[in-house]
Amino acid sequence: MKQEDMMINLENVSMRFNLGIEKGFSLKQGFINMFDPKKRKAKKELKKKNEFWALKDVSFKIKRGEVVGFIGSNGAGKSTLLKVVAGVMKPTKGKVNAYGNICPMIELGAGFDPQLTARENIYLDGAVMGYSKELIDSKFDEIVDFAELRDFLDVPVQNFSSGMVARLAFSIATIVEPEILIVDEILSVGDIAFQAKSEAKMMDMIMGGTTVLYVSHTLESIKKLCDKVVWLDHGKIRKIGGKELCDEYFKECNI
Amino acid sequence: MKNIIYSIKKYKFLLFQLVSRDFKVKYKRSVLGIIWSLLYPLLTMSVLALVFTQMFRMSNNPDVNYLVYLMSGLVIFNYFSEASNLAMSSVVGNFSLINKVYIPKYIFPLSKCLFVGINFLLTLIPLYAIIFLTGTGININHLLLPFAFICLFMFTLGVGFILSTISVFLRDMFYIYGVVITLLMYMTPIMYDLSIVPENLQLLFKFNPLYWFIYFSRDIILYNQIPAINVWIYCLIFGLGTLLIGMFVFKKNQDKFIYYV
Known part of the structure; x- marks a missing residue:
């Protein structure tokens, strides 16, 4: 090789x-x-x-x-x-x-702080995932739109339902185009509509030509x-x- | 060394996020918010001043103002006490994170020391308010104070590294350190002068690094003089030495942390 x-x-x-x-x-x-x-x-x-x-x-x-x-x-x-x-x-x-x-999709939302708002958590969790400020700034709207949480941006995450938290975490984790993608079970989170959407997104990432480790x-x-x-x-x-x-x-x- | 600088550059944004998270969470839902950072040391000082001037009369140099004397010691000791305590629990408290994503672990004690450091800078406002209100006044030598603060920061960070390492393996450390910090508070000349301590004990008190940081600051703030060369050296040795030992201990053990979750 x-x-x-x-x-x-x-x-x-x-x-x-x-x-x-x-x-x-x-x-x-x-x-x-x-x-x-x-x-x-x-x-x-x-x-x-x-x-x-x-x-x-x-x-x-x-x-x-x-x-x-x-x-x-x-x-x-x-x-x-x-x-x-x-x-x-x-x-x-x-x-x-x-x-x-590497983009490890092992545990999502690891960096969340429940007391902070969704807006603040996007930056915090993004930083924990190793994103730069510029990257988050440029992808901010994409994250919010994908998670469908624009109306709740300034609400503390502790007031979210668990499905909403999972949707936000998923959207933050999947904005990068990693060279190595690590996936522990395909995540389909949220309600039925979002499940289909998140599964499709994961398939896109896996099929997109990157190297994937998949459990x-x-x-x-x-x-x-x-x-x-x-x-x-x-x-x-x-x-x-x-x-x-x-x-x-x-x-x-x-x- | 090159690695450290590269790593700090890479994780600068995360560090900033962690510090700002601490700030946001700290003052969430409190009415006075950040004003507490200014008010709290003032109130502690008032309590101590009341106790030690009205109840126990401390023999003190009559030339210096007791309020300024108290405040200058208190601000430095409070920084050390709060930062080292938070740094100690920072690694254990972030186990859920350490177990899930790769983050250099030193970032947790460092972010706590920086967070309390910003708070420390805020407490300089009430300190200078007292300096002006009591008529002590300032002088050009105040520009030398950052040296003591940097040494204090290095010392605290070093202690934070050591404590956070020990507490991973030995959770008893949280209780033990509570006692140690109480002892240290009475062994640091915050509300009294070292001259009232029996002479044979004075040497022991001088092994306390905090004593030298406070000594350095008081020389400038109270006595308008540039600290003697040996005070500079003690501050630097205690600060840099502790930091290096702390970094060594932390680096040596950090890969084992994950087994003690």
Whole structure:
């Protein structure tokens, strides 16, 4: 693969989490354990038991313009993988390289402050997403029109209905034309009319020739959209292949 | 270093948004709004002045005005106290954000220190009002004051980095620091003069960086003189030193934050 064609490169990425099992701890006990080699060993083992590898030795390359789907059961590490690529998490081991600006549509409206008005939140959430002031200024009307919230611009977001908040967040997130688009389930938010509109917009973005990383449990949409499929199982790559992996995965799930 | 400057340039807009968010939220639905920033230090000063001139008579240099003395210490201490407290909880308080999008994490303590810093600049208005009303007057040396303020800012930011790091791993820090700040308030000569402290303890008090920032400011505001060279050096060492240590501690640990959500 030529260097300039490569958009994302993961090399032996592993991600370890602390399960956060609550254990009784007291200073006294800790002090006593310090001098008891048996207990110290037990503590080390407990620590190991407490660990959870969400990703284990995952490597793959993605070329410019590829639409890659990720499948696997709950807890297989799909969302963690997307977060690692987006740079939200730094992998415990391994290397991640992404060449291009990333639009992570993982959680929308992360930057909202409920006390501020919609107008103020467009700027705040935009800044959190990494947009510049000029970009938001120029796209402001587009955001407001798409969200259909012009009459509510100066109302604090805490007085919005949840559907209105989701519409605003969606409109802010989708104004950019990213080189790498990361999608965790196709979002269709709001009422029926807006759902159709937001789905169409996402399809536009995915089909628009950008590089896409796409997680979904709807195998139909993966089949429809993706050129390449990565099957994750307990944090490891089970298989990388074409659309036919979906059928294989489906068969295994039905047993 | 080059990286830091590039990163600050890139996230300047976000920083601005975070600071302005804090401002908007702070004064939302209060009738007096921003006037509270001016009124609050004045009222605290009045309370302290009442207590320490009427109830406990503090031996104080009769040449200087006690109100100006109080106010100059109070403004500096309040900045440190409020900014370090907010910076401490800024990382834990923004976990939901850190977990969802990539933002350099240092931006949270930094935005809090800047936000309180703007508030600090506003509290200079009542400070100067007191300076004029009491007839203390100003002089050309006041132009040197920003040096102390910059050192104070660096010191506070450094402490903020350290505290926000510790509080991620040890939430007890919120309670511990509440006690520490109370202790620090009595160990900083805000309402008394260092000369009333027993001599063998004075050295200990001089290890408090805030003492030097206040000392520097009072030399100019109260005594119309340029601070001695050693005061400049202490301010700079405490300010820059703490900032560097704080940056080091924060940078070393920031990738682990995500495991302690």
